[in-house]
Amino acid sequence: MTDKKKLIPSLPNGFQDSWGNTLILKKRLLKIIEENFIKFGFSPLETSPMEYSSLIGNSLAEDETNPMADIFTFNDNGIDISLRYDLSVPLARFYSQNYLNLPNPYKRFQIGTVFRREKPGNGRYKSFDQCDCDIIGKFDIRQANSELINLIGSTLTSCGLKKSDFKINVSNRKIVQGLMEELKIVDEKQKKKVLRAIDKLDKPGFGIKGVEELLKKERRDSSGAVTKGANLKDNQAQQIIDFLKIRDLKDISKKFDNPLIKEGIKELEDLFKILNYGDFADLVKFDPSKIRGLDIYTGFIVETNLNFEVKNSKGKIIDPGSICSGGEYLVTKYKGEPFLGTGISIGISRLVWCLLQKIKDEIEEQKPVLVCIMDEKYLDKYYE
Numbered sequence: 001m002t003d004k005k006k007l008i009p010s011l012p013n014g015f016q017d018s019w020g021n022t023l024i025l026k027k028r029l030l031k032i033i034e035e036n037f038i039k040f041g042f043s044p045l046e047t048s049p050m051e052y053s054s055l056i057g058n059s060l061a062e063d064e065t066n067p068m069a070d071i072f073t074f075n076d077n078g079i080d081i082s083l084r085y086d087l088s089v090p091l092a093r094f095y096s097q098n099y100l101n102l103p104n105p106y107k108r109f110q111i112g113t114v115f116r117r118e119k120p121g122n123g124r125y126k127s128f129d130q131c132d133c134d135i136i137g138k139f140d141i142r143q144a145n146s147e148l149i150n151l152i153g154s155t156l157t158s159c160g161l162k163k164s165d166f167k168i169n170v171s172n173r174k175i176v177q178g179l180m181e182e183l184k185i186v187d188e189k190q191k192k193k194v195l196r197a198i199d200k201l202d203k204p205g206f207g208i209k210g211v212e213e214l215l216k217k218e219r220r221d222s223s224g225a226v227t228k229g230a231n232l233k234d235n236q237a238q239q240i241i242d243f244l245k246i247r248d249l250k251d252i253s254k255k256f257d258n259p260l261i262k263e264g265i266k267e268l269e270d271l272f273k274i275l276n277y278g279d280f281a282d283l284v285k286f287d288p289s290k291i292r293g294l295d296i297y298t299g300f301i302v303e304t305n306l307n308f309e310v311k312n313s314k315g316k317i318i319d320p321g322s323i324c325s326g327g328e329y330l331v332t333k334y335k336g337e338p339f340l341g342t343g344i345s346i347g348i349s350r351l352v353w354c355l356l357q358k359i360k361d362e363i364e365e366q367k368p369v370l371v372c373i374m375d376e377k378y379l380d381k382y383y384e
Contacts, residue, residue: 013120013126025352029348032159033111033159034111036154036155037109037155040107040133042109044109045091045094045108047087047093047110048084049084049112050083051081051082051084051090052081052082053073055089056071056085068082070085085116087132087345090110091134091136091343095331095339096334105139107133107134108133108134111129111132113129113130114129115127124350125349128349129347132343132344133148134341134343135341135342136331136340136341141299141342142267142271142274144342145300145328146271149170149271150275150280152302152324153168153280154279155346156304163280163283165358166305166306167307168285169284169304170287170302171289171290171300171301172264172300173264173297174260174261175252175264175288177191177260177264178261179239183236185236197215198291199291199292203321204319208241211244213229216237248286249269268300290303292327296329297327297328297329298328298329300328301327302324302327302344303325304322304323305323306323310357320350324344324345324347325345326342328341329341329342
């Protein structure tokens with residue numbers, strides 16, 4: 001074989017191998033997470049890594065001209081199939097197919113790999129593992145959401161985090177939906193852009209200024225790339241910015257009389273009351289900017305963020321984003337009655353990446369033992 005034909009060993013950008021301390025920690029955490037999910041009454045499910053593209057939909061992409069841009073899609077004998085970008089869509093499909101044979105409500109957990117054609121960096125990859133818990137069917141949504149928050153707190157502390165290491169932020173999409181009603185924002189595409197603009201608030205390089213640009217005409221990032229905005233009027237954008245600075249539900253309640261806003265506030269107030277019966281109410285805070293970028297959410301939203309410093313491979317302190325997030329949703333795309341769901345997803349790859357920096361010295365890797373043969377006449381003893 002000539003040098004020209006020799007292959008260079010390398011991985012595609014956005015993918016990774018795991019070994020050593022990283023894999024040891026990952027396996028340890030996965031065992032803890034699965035045991036905790038079972039303790040909370042969830043049963044395991046394993047779905048196919050590929051689905052019909054028509055079922056996956058396009059709720060992930062922000063590019064209107066190419067709605068499937070962030071999804072790996074393939075043509076299989078004339079039929080488009082796609083790699084799953086989350087574990088929620090396969091769950092909805094599975095439940096719609098099998099609900100007559102499942103308990104109601106159905107509490108399931110799934111741990112598996114998902115795939116996204118997004119820009120990698122700072123703990124983001126094109127392929128990563130998620131640990132999901134969902135409750136779907138008929139149930140008391142307030143009780144279910146409080147159970148999920150307690151599940152988050154219990155799981156993360158079982159994984160080795162202290163209460164001071166993370167915070168659980170909650171919101172309700174009905175509040176923002178009501179605000180858009182107040183501001184006379186009625187176009188569905190415009191609403192979607194508003195929600196996604198708000199969701200960018202805590203993302204690196206955005207902040208209030210970046211969100212304001214996305215609420216207006218357009219935003220140009222440091223590379224020169226242009227993202228079209230929601231094209232709101234200046235006063236509309238300013239009122240949304242002012243709203244995002246509020247951190248007290250009572251202040252929102254005093255300022256707005258919109259029924260949908262009131263409904264969202266009441267649901268959060270009920271949630272906080274129920275949380276007082278658990279062990280993690282002190283970690284839960286209201287944050288109106290937590291809105292989640294996906295279109296499926298209808299009410300309760302939760303995002304869990306770390307309180308300690310995380311560095312990238314170059315040693316620079318960065319924001320890794322949420323390590324556990326989710327919310328309440330309504331599945332209406334399938335034939336039959338729509339069904340309610342609520343769930344959370346732990347990004348195990350991101351959690352490992354962050355936690356490894358905090359407890360690296362506490363991880364012990366079992367290395368091989370070398371037996372040196374000093375004298376062959378004692379070989380039988382060496383084997384012993």
